[in-house]
Amino acid sequence: MSRLRGRSALGRLTLGVVLAAVLSALFTVVPAQAATGQITGLAGKCVDVAGANSANGTAVQLYDCNGTAAQTWSNSGDGTLRALGKCLDVTSGGTADGTTVQLYDCNGTAAQQWAVSSANDIVNPQANKCLDVTGNNSANATRLQIWTCSGGANQKWSAPASGGGGGNPSGFVVSEAQFNQIFPSRNSFYSYSGLTAALSAYPGFANTGSDTVKKQEAAAFLANVSHETGGLVYVVEQNTANYPTYCDWSQPYGCPAGQAAYYGRGPIQLSWNFNYKAAGDALGIDLLNNPWLVQNDSAVAWKTGLWYWNTQSGPGTMTPHNAMVNGAGFGQTIRSINGSLECDGRNPAQVQSRVDAYNRITSILGVSPGSNLYC
Structure with missing residues (x-):
């Protein structure tokens, strides 16, 4: 039984298994405002x-x-x-x-x-x-x-703000206007507010290095999720015949939500019971017992996409996040998401589709796409 990622929302989708468990919050605090130049905690x-x-x-x-x-x-x-x-x-x-x-x-x-x-x-x-x-x-x-x-x-820290914030109230390098331009036909479920609400789960995402690197990472993520979901149109996997196939009963926790409950959902099309368990554990959300949250709560859906992007290598050798911030290039994000079916000449048309989306989005964001676009 394969555990590698599969095709897009129109076909069979699986994610690699790596638990990146995040500890439960011990305290809720609002840090004191630091004086200029100080970092207080x-x-x-x-x-x-x-x-x-x-x-x-x-x-x-x-x-x-x-x-x-x-x-x-x-x-x-x-x-x-x-x-x-x-x-x-x-x-x-x-x-x-x-x-x-x-x-x-x-x-x-x-x-x-x-x-x-x-x-x-x-x-x-x-x-x-x-x-x-x-x-x-x-x-x-x-x-x-x-x-x-x-x-x-x-x-928790109050630190000096960096220069050049760009005037985007969300703090994300992609403005809401740019997001709407990138996804003119998107399903309303995939909201900009849902995405920005999810960013706190992985604060290093699109917030690392130079402004160029930040925008390139955001573009790479959005290009891949666009490919997986038909331009943020599909919330759930379209081939319902696959739904009962994503339950691995060899796992000790089984499939408490039902045999057919773990089909592809969300921007990276999370599927399989073990991936719902891993993502849920990492995010502090019980997705094993309530996988429907991924199709009913926009922020949860986006968080599962960011979970994969920031913590999973899939069939690749690095996470997509590390590929972008360490200069490996967009091609390595494709490899980590679906390399076993697309890279090394297996499906060049699908690779080209992802690269085309990346080039289009970087153009909208006004940033160079960089090198190493193919896998």
Whole structure:
């Protein structure tokens, strides 16, 4: 029984299986507004360079706000956060929970990229993890690290806004007018408000690196979901004869919603009971018992698409998110979504359809499509 992604909403669709479980939120907080240049978080304390020491490898910690240069951070819009002339850096470029952060010479690597989201998360997109106060400890000199995003108070920050916001109230690099231009015949279910509401689930998405990279990633995602759904027309898989085939009874949790309940739904056409379980666990939504949420709640539908995009490699070797932010190119997003059926000459017409959509959307967004468009 294949577990690879299949065809579009008009045919058979499956997703790869990787659990990216997100911890339940421990606290609900509204961070205090930071003074210009400061990054404030737990207990109203500041992100601080230990000893105001600018040497490479100096620990970055939580400390009482004191207005010194060791707590003055700039967000210039290139994805870095800088203090004392150096960059906030994930030690050794690590991606594991508990990897500490430090001050280091700015070097343009993914270890120094940070996405400051409207939900007050500061995310390292390479690891897809949040800046975190170790042990939820508000004591002075508590070391900062990266950790799986949980929504906890120890991961909420008020940071300097980057320059050049573009005037879009949603904060998304695609405006509502552009979204409507991209999808002139879309089903009303796929709303712009549903998409922007879903963005907080993966704050690194289309919010990483330069404005060019952000727009290219947004265009790549929208091009692929356009292909999967006939231009955001189809909410559910059209071949109803396939519906009973997406239940893998070998899974210990079975198919509690019914044999035929796990058909393709949403922008990436989530299907199979194990994928509903994985996506639901990651998003904190019980999709195994209530898969119909994906066709009834626009924000939930968009979140499942972002779950796949940001956490799953499918038949590829990287997530589509990493393909775009690390320069691998649009072709690798195709491989991660449906490479086993389309790439390496298997179905060049389908690949071309995706590339055509990507080129059209990047043109609307006013950005170059970049290189490596094919797989």
